[in-house]
Amino acid sequence: MISSPPDQKAIARRPLVKESAILFTISGFPFAIASSAVHEIRSADSLAGSAMEIEQSGVSKVRHLVHRGNRSYFVVNGCAHFGLKTARPTLVLILRDSPVAILVDKIERMADIVAPHPLPLAFEGEERRWYRGLSYIDDMIMPVANPAGFLTRHELRALEDALRASRAEAHAELSGPVTQ
Amino acid sequence: MTTSAAAIENNSFVLLQLGKRRFGLPAAIVTELAPPVKLHVFPHETPMVVGVIMRRGRIIPVYDVTPVLAGKKLPDRRFYLVASRKIDGQDELGAIPVDGECELVNAELFPSPEDSPKYVAGVLSIGEETIEVLDFEKLVSTRVAAPGTAGALSQSEAGPIA
Numbered sequence: 001m002i003s004s005p006p007d008q009k010a011i012a013r014r015p016l017v018k019e020s021a022i023l024f025t026i027s028g029f030p031f032a033i034a035s036s037a038v039h040e041i042r043s044a045d046s047l048a049g050s051a052m053e054i055e056q057s058g059v060s061k062v063r064h065l066v067h068r069g070n071r072s073y074f075v076v077n078g079c080a081h082f083g084l085k086t087a088r089p090t091l092v093l094i095l096r097d098s099p100v101a102i103l104v105d106k107i108e109r110m111a112d113i114v115a116p117h118p119l120p121l122a123f124e125g126e127e128r129r130w131y132r133g134l135s136y137i138d139d140m141i142m143p144v145a146n147p148a149g150f151l152t153r154h155e156l157r158a159l160e161d162a163l164r165a166s167r168a169e170a171h172a173e174l175s176g177p178v179t180q
Numbered sequence: 181m182t183t184s185a186a187a188i189e190n191n192s193f194v195l196l197q198l199g200k201r202r203f204g205l206p207a208a209i210v211t212e213l214a215p216p217v218k219l220h221v222f223p224h225e226t227p228m229v230v231g232v233i234m235r236r237g238r239i240i241p242v243y244d245v246t247p248v249l250a251g252k253k254l255p256d257r258r259f260y261l262v263a264s265r266k267i268d269g270q271d272e273l274g275a276i277p278v279d280g281e282c283e284l285v286n287a288e289l290f291p292s293p294e295d296s297p298k299y300v301a302g303v304l305s306i307g308e309e310t311i312e313v314l315d316f317e318k319l320v321s322t323r324v325a326a327p328g329t330a331g332a333l334s335q336s337e338a339g340p341i342a
Contacts, residue, residue: 029222082223120232121267122241122274122320125225134222134232134239141220141232141239 017115021144023108023137024093027084030142031104032113032135037147039096040068044089044103051075057162059155065163066101068094073101074159076150082130100150113137116144193304193313195283196261196276199250204285204304204313205263211273213282214260228320233260233275242275243320248299263316274320289313298322 020035051064054074061080066073073094079086081102089103116133129152131143151159192207214235219242221231230244240262260275261282289302292312299319304311 031222083225084223117239120239120241120274121270121272122229122243123224123226127224127226130223136234136239139218141222141234143222 018112019115021111021113021135022093023111023142024091024104025106025108026078026082026089026104027087028105029082029084030108030140031145032111032137032142033093033145033147034132035110037096038093040094041107042092042094044092047075047092047101054159054162055166057159059151059158059162062151062155062159065159066092066094071099073099074151074156075101075103077103078105079103081150095147095150098147098151099156100147102150111137113144119143191288192284192286193289194261195285195306195311196278197280197282198246198278201250202309202311203249204311205261205316206301206313207284209263209265209316211262211264213278214262214275216258217260227323235260235262235273235275238273240273240275242277245276245319245322248319248322249314265317265320274316276320 021032022035022038022041023030023032025031047066050068051066054062054065061077062074063077064075066075075092078084078089087105089105091104091107093102093104095101113135116131116135118133119128119131127143129149130146131149132146133144134141135144190208193204194207194210195202195204212235214233217233217235219231219233228243228245229241231242232239233242234240240260242260258277259280259282261278262273262275264271265274266272285304285306287304287306289304292300292302296312299315299322300312301315301318302313304313
């Protein structure tokens with residue numbers, strides 16, 4: 001009936017720049033993440049041995065720290081992060097440029113996706129930080145995760161503080177007075 | 181002046197059906213009546229927004245206004261009335277689920293009763309029926325205690341996403 005707003009026409013005419021993505025699911029919901037943002041994919045079981053528990057950080061979606069090579073990663077539970085029903089994650093996406101690993105249910109496949117559409121302005125919650133935008137893949141619109149959106153600076157600081165406190169406690173126990 | 185207020189001036193309205201009631205929207209902000217296309221849902225925290233639909237290459241957010249207007253859940257088989265709104269100075273399309281065909285009418289807009297909700301911009305008198313005309317901006321900004329968060333979404337309610 002009426003012509004569309006001009007800015008949305010511009011969105012529809014966006015150039016088709018493609019990028020490689022990993023499609024995965026959490027609690028039945030599909031997501032995409034740029035392949036370039038993922039350093040490694042491991043089974044959750046394979047990391048269990050090297051995981052260190054983090055207590056009382058105030059960041060309930062992170063319970064463990066894992067070490068890979070000379071780096072450490074906070075393991076974010078994807079269900080808790082996105083406010084979804086608890087599922088049984090089997091895989092861990094270890095991110096490349098941040099000390100974050102994500103627990104996910106499964107990897108669907110790799111795909112070349114068109115650069116994501118910006119999230120409509122109607123969305124005004126935390127999702128603006130969670131997602132880079134939305135992508136149309138195989139007749140499905142799915143959010144493209146923002147690798148920097150899994151932990152805020154504040155959450156990272158809280159986790160690092162909790163880690164430091166726990167290490168100091170362990171150190172104090174080891175170097176305490178030896179009783180005969 | 182909101183988009184809706186400006187659009188009301190030409191006295192042309194689209195009448196939509198929601199449950200047993202009809203409502204009006206200024207025709208100037210209405211873009212199309214979309215068929216029952218797939219509703220795509222994903223985790224988010226924005227109240228009122230239930231998901232997105234794809235129309236003509238555009239991703240359009242869908243506002244679930246049915247709890248506000250009809251006090252019930254989304255109809256199973258729904259059409260979408262797509263209208264324009266301004267957010268942060270930018271035009272953006274948004275859709276609301278409706279139960280069926282819409283009708284275009286020309287009628288004079290009368291002031292709404294004082295106790296009307298804020299999202300009612302006025303009323304139309306058509307035959308013996310009094311129809312509330314909606315202020316789209318105010319309607320989709322209405323806060324309701326409804327399950328709008330991702331955690332509350334079930335796959336069955338989410339539609340054919342998987």
